[in-house]
Amino acid sequence: MTNHSKNKKLLLNIGFAVIGIAIVAFLLNAPDETTSFLPKDEIHIAFHAIESKKEAEKSCIDCHSETGVAPLPEKHPPKYRCLFCHKR
Ligand code: HEC
Ligand code: HEC
Structure with missing residues (x-):
């Protein structure tokens, strides 16, 4: 694997992690537990x-x-x- 495609893969993984965290944060926020x-x-x-x-x-x-x-x-x-x- 070239260095270039490795970097791309890492970026993709980070991207998915960020999306995952965003979804969890959204679910924890709504509906309001109060x-x-x-x-x-x-x-x-x-x-x-x-x-x-x-x-x-x-x-x-x-x-x-x-x-x-x-x-x-x-x-x-x-x-x-x-x-x-x-x-x-
Ligand atoms: C999207 C979320 C949501 C849905 C769906 C919902 N409620 Fe509420 N309800 C709330 C929130 C938030 C408050 C507090 C509003 C405020 O303080 O002005 C509230 C307040 C109330 C209150 C006033 C008493 C209190 O606890 O403040 C009653 C009674 C109530 N809802 C009944 C219902 C009924 C019956 C339904 C279905 C027909 C319903 N709600 C659907 C979120 C919701
Ligand atoms: C027979 C009439 C009646 C029906 C049917 C009824 N309620 Fe109520 N509800 C009341 C009355 C009266 C109050 C205010 C006194 C109390 O808390 O019991 C109330 C209060 C509430 C509150 C406010 C509680 C708080 O902490 O202030 C919520 C939330 C609520 N009802 C939701 C519902 C939901 C959801 C349904 C349907 C599954 C429902 N009610 C069906 C009469 C009703």
Whole structure:
């Protein structure tokens, strides 16, 4: 192998390492771990038991909508998949 192609290979490896670190950093940052968990109270206990996140989430907006008993804060982020952010 020539010196030139060795250098190229090293650069490529460094490149992959940097990308890998960037991805891990991204995953560790989102979603924000300060996001409140799904409460473990009478209201929400049933949703802990439903294995499929998608199934469990169907009822959330019954109460957490503008007209529900517990509306979301005004500045709430996009809310399609509650349980990805509000972990159980
Ligand atoms: C029957 C109505 C009802 C349903 C259905 C419901 N919630 Fe709630 N939720 C409430 C009420 C009332 C509160 C405020 C009091 C409390 O914490 O229990 C609340 C509070 C919360 C909080 C705030 C907890 C905190 O620490 O401040 C989160 C997060 C939440 N709910 C997520 C969910 C998710 C996700 C679902 C669907 C899986 C869901 N809720 C379904 C009524 C409901
Ligand atoms: C992209 C992540 C994300 C998704 C998806 C999401 N939330 Fe939130 N939610 C947050 C964050 C972050 C806050 C805190 C916002 C603030 O402080 O203004 C919050 C706040 C809340 C609160 C107010 C109480 C608290 O803990 O501050 C409730 C209730 C809540 N979310 C319910 C829901 C429900 C129900 C869904 C699904 C319909 C949902 N969220 C989807 C990130 C998310």
